[in-house]
Amino acid sequence: MEYNILIGGEAGQGMDTIGNLLEKTLKRCGFYVFTYKDYMSRIRGGHNFNQVRFSDKPLYTHSPDLDIIFALNEETINLHNSRLKQDGIIICDNDIAKVKEVMHLPLVETSKKVQDMRVYTTAGLGAILKIFGLPLDIAEGVIRDEFSGKIAETNIQAVRAGYEMIGVRHKLETREDKNIIINGNQAVAMGAIAAGCKFYCGYPMTPSSGVLTFMASKSDEMGIMVQQVEDEVAALNMALGASYAGVRAMTGSSGGGFALMVEALSLAGMIETPVVVIDVQRPAPATGFPTRTEQADLRFLIHAGHGEFPRMVIALRDPEDAFYQTARAFNIAEKYQIPVLLMSDEYLSDYTVTIKPYDFGKVKIERYISGPEAVEGEEYKRFKITESGVSPRILPGKVEGQVVLVDSDEHDEWGHITESAEMRVAMVDKRMRKLEGLRQEIEEPWFIGKENPENLIVCWGSTYGAVREAVERLNGEGVSIGALVYGDIWPLPTKRLMELYPKVQKLIDIEQNATGQLDSLIKEKALIRCSHKILKYDGRAFSGVEIYNRLKEEVL
């Protein structure tokens, strides 16, 4: 079984609140839930919608076909009616759209009765739950968790009233609920907190703000310094200061804000100071599409910063992966004293999905910080030339009589500015030697689908869910197809691709950008050329159905 509900209206009408209550209720009823959000870059008005898809099987992406449209205005019906399944239902208030196939409910009237206009969407929630014959007490529990006092009680009256307005259409049984429901931004923040991040700073920018917001909401409880700073230039410099002083530090933004951080990213490379940065991509160039999605910063991130220095770039595939990879990023940053860049995008940051609860026992915190034993001779050498390229790191103030000097100019082993040609070469070589170690750390992409497939997809990051759904459907139809889904993307792991490639007839690149950036990287690093490219850059995320259809039309 699987159903898909769209709630649409103007920004400010409460789609997020109702979407949140609905997805939590469905989750607690034991279903797998996937909520996709589409919203405009404005504060009030415009057209926004949430699509809540739920099933008795795990979900990885959104779906276009709708079973129910809950319209908060007439525009919603006009825009989405064509996607309604044959036996689908449109529900809305009496006052909206006098079209006859629409089910009109006295929603606003109900909210008038309880003297709170805000709750008429909650009455809609009651109606939706009734359509599926789901019990009311679970929804009431969710409402009590989300609201308190009088507002909770008013909402409960509204949900009960909505429940009475309609009859059962599909009787569903509740199941045991063992999952959590979370979005990508929250997952990244959870990973950072689990990893012991004690300093997070940033400048608000959609769609990355959710990471900053979640960190801030846990600041007091978890003892994390969270700073909203004057600009992104300050953000990365400040994070580097905090990291130099010894705490795990992170900052994040979206493409345009990350562009401002690039100067300091190069500084991180030079002063060999660990830091984690997340770029939650949105369509660019410049301000682009602020609330929409794209995967076009890959080439930018792997080359960001003037000069040459090692860094690692990890693309996050889903909220489960995002948690573990973020935690891992802190360890790698500290082990190699490098910046680690995480890549998410608007789609991953905003969709919410049910996953099994994180296993905090799996998160290991590895610090790689030295004490007095790192001092050889009289003075500590912050940039001691070593075989691995990694120098022992002590923290300022922590070893009596020893000081820690870092410098953005080329420097000697103590950190003092030098113009020596020999020292320059020795320092560049030292820094670049870290790549050898880093290559041992990188993980091969996930493989999904049929073993040794004739058709192989390469993709990265958040397209994982949609690609997975398409591959599974095609495998079910007997098509020999599989996919490599890249997480670690710089340095690019190539081993698994090289193994699979000889048996592959069609190599298909699937990305949300206009040029095929992963394809170009594969050409460069593996000398392999993709035979097909399925690209999308309209700012809207691929669904599994869309990838399935395009593979059928353009490749298979």
Add this chain to the structure above:
Amino acid sequence: MTKYEYKLYDKPAWCPGCGNYMIRTALKQALEELGLEPHQVVISSGIGQAAKMPHYIKVNGFNGLHGRALPPAIGIKLANKDLKVIVESGDGDSYGEGGNHFIHTIRYNIDIAHFVHDNQIYGLTKGQASPTTAMGQHTTLQFDGVKAEPLNPVALALTMGAGFVARGFSGDIPHLVNLMKEAIMYKGYALVDIFQPCVVWNKVNTFAWYKQRVYHLPDDYDYTNRKEAMKKAMEFGDKIPIGILYKVEKEPYEDRFDFIKNGPPLVDRELNPKDAEKLLRDFV
């Protein structure tokens, strides 16, 4: 050799006679008289000749990017409140490239002492105007004279609500030592704008020019009076006052966070992934 001397392989990159040497002497003396050990102090600096200070005095040093000395200093202080954090940088670095950070750091009132080596010129890039160069002054770039008004850093700091604003002169070391000590011990953001004439590029604001003009604020000057402070901050011409223009007590930024104020420095806190497990309650 004092405890603040590095073993240097090269001499400082400063020109003979540069005011930076005197500022270094004053800083060493101030730290010594305050009884601070090298490992307890951090200097954050940007780019320029003044910004090379962390290489010539043995304390912890973060010599970062042009104009960016303040943000790392804030990060350092918040990560480890036990460290004494000092920012040393020039007028171009602090007021030009770093102007935005300057005004916002004042808003924070974080416990940092900011020593600006103000020579009213860009020295290292060879003589262009800085934000504090006088209007009309001819430079290697502003051939017909500077066409913009100079920035008044102490007046700006006062209008922004800074709790400690001072002016010093590198040619008056004993006076500067006291200013530095006061600024370092001040709980909050402390600005000391230090006249440090550039012996090569600024032919107007020379040592002699300043010697003739600077005077100590009188003993009975009330530095808690903001109106008076603003008057003194605007005094720049035949007579220029040096000393603490303004000083009042203000709650430092880091003390506004209970978990920072009442606990050990962030850097000393135990990390345990399991501590975060309770946050899953938001997602059930």
